[in-house]
Amino acid sequence: MSGSALYETFARAPLAFEKGEGAWLVTERGERYLDFAAGIAVNSLGHGHPHLVAALTEQAAKLWHVSNLYEIPGQRRLGERLVDATFADKVFFTNSGAEALECAIKTARRYHYVNGQPERYRIITFEGAFHGRTLATIAAGGQQKYLEGYGPKVEGFDQVPFDDLRAAEKAITAETAAILLEPVQGEGGIRDFPMQSLKRLRQLCDERGLLLIFDEVQCGIGRTGKLFAYEWAGVEPDLMAIAKGIGGGFPMGACLATDEAAKGMTAGVHGTTFGGNPLAMAVGNAVLDVVLEQGFLDEVNRKALLFKQGLAAVADEYPQVIEGIRGTGLMLGLKCTMPNGKVNMALRDQHLLAVPAGDNVIRLLPPLTVSDAEIQDALARIRAAAKGLAEAASAAAE
Numbered sequence: 331m332s333g334s335a336l337y338e339t340f341a342r343a344p345l346a347f348e349k350g351e352g353a354w355l356v357t358e359r360g361e362r363y364l365d366f367a368a369g370i371a372v373n374s375l376g377h378g379h380p381h382l383v384a385a386l387t388e389q390a391a392k393l394w395h396v397s398n399l400y401e402i403p404g405q406r407r408l409g410e411r412l413v414d415a416t417f418a419d420k421v422f423f424t425n426s427g428a429e430a431l432e433c434a435i436k437t438a439r440r441y442h443y444v445n446g447q448p449e450r451y452r453i454i455t456f457e458g459a460f461h462g463r464t465l466a467t468i469a470a471g472g473q474q475k476y477l478e479g480y481g482p483k484v485e486g487f488d489q490v491p492f493d494d495l496r497a498a499e500k501a502i503t504a505e506t507a508a509i510l511l512e513p514v515q516g517e518g519g520i521r522d523f524p525m526q527s528l529k530r531l532r533q534l535c536d537e538r539g540l541l542l543i544f545d546e547v548q549c550g551i552g553r554t555g556k557l558f559a560y561e562w563a564g565v566e567p568d569l570m571a572i573a574k575g576i577g578g579g580f581p582m583g584a585c586l587a588t589d590e591a592a593k594g595m596t597a598g599v600h601g602t603t604f605g606g607n608p609l610a611m612a613v614g615n616a617v618l619d620v621v622l623e624q625g626f627l628d629e630v631n632r633k634a635l636l637f638k639q640g641l642a643a644v645a646d647e648y649p650q651v652i653e654g655i656r657g658t659g660l661m662l663g664l665k666c667t668m669p670n671g672k673v674n675m676a677l678r679d680q681h682l683l684a685v686p687a688g689d690n691v692i693r694l695l696p697p698l699t700v701s702d703a704e705i706q707d708a709l710a711r712i713r714a715a716a717k718g719l720a721e722a723a724s725a726a727a728e
């Protein structure tokens with residue numbers, strides 16, 4: 331046996347946090363870190379939000395779990411609220427993002443099956459995508475590093491280059507069921523599909539009888555300044571997977587669908603033990619209470635502008651470290667000039683937590699409740715880290 335009792339699948343930072351307060355994490359030794367990783371866009375309302383804590387503890391005193399063999403009132407309520415706030419007519423609750431994607435993939439395949447076209451099961455995805463770690467979702471994501479060693483890749487996913495609409499169109503065959511994409515790629519490096527591309531993909535799906543599936547597991551629930559990122563383009567999907575932010579730290583996800591897209595999902599064809607559990611539903615409803623409050627998303631957009639302008643100034647000052655800023659709302663990325671791992675370490679040395687992503691980007695995903703003062707504090711830490719890196723680089727060059 332080597333190291334700890336845990337699988338060695340995570341390259342963990344040597345940090346153990348004991349408690350969280352809003353945008354801050356505190357280690358066992360009392361050191362404070364500004365948390366602009368937010369559990370990778372999970373802690374949408376920061377740590378220990380009083381409304382979430384109250385919702386969870388009140389529910390915990392009443393009832394933790396009942397099977398989906400029975401009515402779950404909190405589930406019905408959260409489902410109705412998600413339907414009211416989105417394109418969707420129907421919701422299936424899961425425990426994670428990957429399971430929400432699995433549900434979306436199964437729903438798309440069943441749609442064509444009940445339409446008498448069972449041969450239409452293939453799904454077109456885009457390079458740089460991340461849809462989860464189950465066998466089907468690693469096939470959908472198409473990244474070799476996640477597929478390697480796990481036997482034959484699950485059949486039925488065809489990948490084309492990022493935002494290459496001509497390639498997407500050419501990839502459509504008589505077996506194609508759907509097109510799946512993240513409106514803003516998270517793991518792929520905060521890369522957003524241009525609004526025109528989303529509009530064209532919607533058109534293409536309509537012309538060819540395909541379903542359009544959005545993965546808003548990371549970019550949803552206010553992260554980009556709209557409740558869902560698709561609202562920026564005014565393009566509605568037929569199916570959508572959500573998770574991360576909706577639970578505010580409690581594990582949960584959901585697959586949203588139009589009535590038409592979900593018509594194959596009849597009694598007995600899909601299920602879950604824990605999905606839609608009363609504790610998760612209490613928290614999900616509490617998250618929506620806050621995010622849907624009048625003016626909340628306006629504040630996210632105002633703070634996002636402040637943060638983005640500040641970041642652009644740091645990038646101008648230290649082009650040897652930061653090449654540019656990308657992203658929308660509080661889903662921002664530093665495109666790095668030097669290796670992003672190095673930049674991430676320098677930020678951590680400044681007690682600022684961020685998340686590396688593909689395309690040599692550092693993700694900055696503060697809680698949506700972050701204050702102006704915390705944004706200024708983060709900017710000062712980022713500037714200090716960039717200054718240190720720039721000075722070290724020029725010293726090394728001499």
Ligand SMILES: *Cc1c(COP(=O)(O)O)cnc(C)c1O
Nearest residue numbers: 426427428460461462516547548
């Ligand atoms: C995190 C993520 C997933 C997978 O969610 P899990 O809860 O880890 O299964 C899927 N899609 C996107 C865009 C994600 O960011």
